């Protein structure tokens with residue numbers, strides 16, 4: 001078992017942080033890489049990015065949003081309990097280079113994925129502007145951490161309850177107008193990444209996105225995670241998860257993410273009923 | 278004189294005994310469940326079948342077996358009712374008889390050469406091997422074979438398929454300490470994630486793993502070598518020899534338009550979800566799987582048959598095997614083709630897909646195919662299929678599984694540049710010893726030969742384990 005040594009709820013319990021004991025993975029993990037977790041014997045294999053790691057303590061941290069049966073099941077696990085299986089580190093690490101001004105745009109739990117990348121970009125000597133957003137103030141996560149990881153943090157909420165009133169893309173536009181941006185990293189829900197890349201294309205700024213396609217093994221043996229990038233089929237788990245956002249077929253990705261919607265609903269409903277009784 | 282005649286008569290009678298058919302679940306029943314299809318011989322049937330063997334002085338069957346099991350000898354023990362001796366005899370050459378008895382392509386191997394097969398049906402060698410192994414599993418003492426004194430040497434085996442498990446079993450008995458590293462959360466390789474329950478009950482694989490663990494083999498799952506650790510790190514940790522049995526884990530696609538529509542799977546994904554993740558028991562198990570009404574499976578090997586028969590069991594109305602060559606070239610085991618046919622799988626031979634069509638949710642809804650005809654022989658010696666002009670036709674399809682072969686997964690080899698690969702990405706290893714171009718590293722099974730068979734993978738493992746033992750006791 002991979003023990004949960006710390007558990008914290010964020011964003012009104014819709015997002016959960018787990019620090020997990022996994023020394024081998026902690027020793028190896030780099031920003032941008034992910035792990036696959038399976039809670040128990042009957043569980044699904046779920047990919048989650050590592051939000052941070054502590055190699056000395058042998059700990060990795062994941063931050064996940066409760067969206068369906070498996071993440072709901074994860075959220076029931078308490079400190080001292082744990083995951084039956086944790087596999088990683090998987091995927092390619094983010095290429096961290098000194099480029100100049102880098103903008104990191106994170107939406108929803110994408111902020112968690114963005115955090116280690118932002119930190120590494122700053123450590124590499126870039127001027128890092130971070131833009132993070134959420135639907136409403138209470139759902140915002142990692143504000144303090146992102147402030148520390150960047151030089152300049154800009155916050156937005158869809159409903160205007162905090163920071164800039166509007167979408168991350170509005171703030172991104174202003175930033176692209178004013179600054180000489182060398183690279184944008186955009187991580188969040190598929191529609192958000194789609195809009196971010198659409199905008200940066202207008203400004204001709206290179207943009208990395210992290211694709212969250214459905215996965216099984218995470219080692220390139222099944223092809224479940226395939227995405228079209230520049231007209232070619234790539235496997236997000238081994239060729240990614242990060243790709244050049246201007247080349248990604250987001251339409252296809254969002255359709256592939258809906259592959260099991262009905263079954264997922266059924267499974268989640270059953271789980272909720274079982275939890276209540 | 279009289280005596281001689283008697284013998285002759287006995288012998289000719291023997292030849293006339295028909296091959297004992299193994300009882301099976303009826304097709305219309307089994308196509309709705311995942312239980313094993315052939316039910317196994319009874320003691321009487323096994324002894325009866327064993328009595329058909331002529332006990333040849335120069336047994337052709339043995340030449341057909343890649344690991345050269347002394348077939349007449351183990352059959353003789355079965356005929357005499359000494360099943361314990363029979364299984365111990367098989368073990369000398371093959372540590373996975375319950376599995377090989379079920380999945381070897383016997384018609385191309387041992388049984389294909391059996392002398393009886395010239396006029397009549399060959400001895401059911403596979404069924405007998407299975408019987409001996411199953412008998413031992415049910416009634417054996419479970420007593421462990423003796424282990425040599427500890428050498429204090431540590432060996433790492435990467436991959437827990439049939440080749441890795443064979444190496445682990447051999448080397449632990451020779452006194453070495455063995456750890457198997459497996460990327461998946463469960464051991465067994467293709468035996469656990471690929472071959473379905475109705476053909477190879479997972480309980481049998483679990484028992485093999487358990488047997489190794491009782492012998493002292495450590496099976497460390499969730500360890501992706503090349504990611505979690507590298508080969509050099511394993512050496513630094515104190516492993517003195519490493520065996521690579523990582524299989525051919527890279528899916529091949531058709532590369533035709535529409536292939537990324539929802540409902541189109543690689544066989545690896547479809548079967549992994551169904552078998553390893555037990556999607557056929559959704560929602561009891563959490564992993565979902567698209568259920569098709571009109572299913573197309575591309576390819577005609579064992580993998581294709583497994584996918585087609587799984588789709589049938591998941592409740593399909595029509596399951597079609599689409600294959601661009603003709604019946605003779607179908608690479609699947611005879612028994613699997615036969616079972617698939619009985620279960621109502623349709624065969625579209627000399628047919629090749631050209632594109633998939635989708636609906637507005639991005640799900641596959643149909644496909645277009647072309648009729649083929651056979652031309653001149655190609656590199657593989659098989660007649661090359663050529664498209665017939667204007668023969669396009671369309672079929673409904675809401676689930677497609679692509680089973681046209683597998684390649685070498687580069688994940689581990691990329692992290693180890695000293696390993697020389699051939700042009701297809703398979704690891705180059707010495708044919709006799711299995712030594713790779715990196716010192717202290719051996720390789721065998723599908724990662725060396727390309728997708729092959731369980732018994733060849735196990736046989737390669739046996740060869741390598743001998744070489745590894747020599748290395749640990751004598752030198753490279």
Ligand SMILES: Cc1cc2nc3c(=O)[nH]c(=O)nc-3n(C[C@H](O)[C@H](O)[C@H](O)COP(=O)(O)OP(=O)(O)OC[C@H]3O[C@@H](n4cnc5c(N)ncnc54)[C@H](O)[C@@H]3O)c2cc1C
Pocket residue numbers: 034046047048049050062063064065066067068069070071072109112113211212213214215241257258259261264265268
């Ligand atoms: C490399 C990678 C890294 C990821 N990192 C994180 C992370 O750090 N934090 C986090 O919260 N999530 C992350 N995800 C997404 C996470 O894996 C999914 O949210 C999770 O699989 C949903 O499982 P479920 O059973 O709870 O929900 P399901 O019942 O499977 O799905 C519920 C809803 O979520 C959608 N969905 C299904 N799978 C995914 C998916 N893979 N990505 C997005 N939406 C999906 C479905 O369309 C459905 O509407 C990552 C995904 C990948 C591939």
Ligand SMILES: Cc1cc2nc3c(=O)[nH]c(=O)nc-3n(C[C@H](O)[C@H](O)[C@H](O)COP(=O)(O)OP(=O)(O)OC[C@H]3O[C@@H](n4cnc5c(N)ncnc54)[C@H](O)[C@@H]3O)c2cc1C
Pocket residue numbers: 380381382435436437438439440441458459460461464465466467468471472473500501502503522523524525526548579580583610688689721722723724728729730731732734
């Ligand atoms: C669906 C299907 C049906 C088949 N039917 C038959 C049949 O009827 N008869 C027959 O003889 N053969 C059959 N075969 C072929 C046979 O199963 C294979 O030839 C055989 O399993 C190869 O054994 P192996 O030990 O080389 O590798 P595998 O069985 O492929 O095992 C390799 C293992 O290594 C693991 N691994 C890979 N990379 C890493 C890594 N980097 N780190 C750690 N672990 C890793 C994998 O997860 C896997 O568990 C079938 C194959 C399939 C897919």
Ligand code: SF4
Pocket residue numbers: 341342343344345346348371377378381383386387388402403406732
């Ligand atoms: S291992 Fe396979 S080939 Fe050899 S005797 Fe057994 S069934 Fe035949």
Ligand code: SF4
Pocket residue numbers: 329330331332333336337338339348349390391392393400402
């Ligand atoms: S060739 Fe056939 S008859 Fe002869 S020993 Fe082998 S199994 Fe028996």
Ligand code: FES
Pocket residue numbers: 214215216217218219220221222223224225226235236237238
């Ligand atoms: S998840 Fe299987 S290949 Fe990427």
